[in-house]
Amino acid sequence: MAKKSLLEEEAQGFTKETGGFTEEAQGFESKLESAKKVLETLMNPEITLQDSLKAYEMGMSELASAQKILEEAQIKINEIKAS
Numbered sequence: 001m002a003k004k005s006l007l008e009e010e011a012q013g014f015t016k017e018t019g020g021f022t023e024e025a026q027g028f029e030s031k032l033e034s035a036k037k038v039l040e041t042l043m044n045p046e047i048t049l050q051d052s053l054k055a056y057e058m059g060m061s062e063l064a065s066a067q068k069i070l071e072e073a074q075i076k077i078n079e080i081k082a083s
Contacts (some may be wrong), residue, residue, distance in 0.1 A: 028069045031065050031066035034062045
């Protein structure tokens with residue numbers, strides 16, 4: 001198993017109550033991991049066309065969700081900068 005990055009080790013102690021990473025940030029990471037797994041599936045030369053279409057749809061959905069989380073974070077950052 002790969003060694004955890006410093007950021008991952010630090011993130012373990014953060015909770016919503018302590019003002020650390022939000023559920024949105026965790027959701028974003030989860031969406032990216034899911035999209036990576038879909039990409040690995042799509043790279044399998046033995047995958048059927050039907051399965052590849054399902055995987056593609058799922059991957060695009062995960063990426064769209066991740067993009068929405070990023071856009072919401074950008075709005076929050078802009079609000080903080082404006083205040």
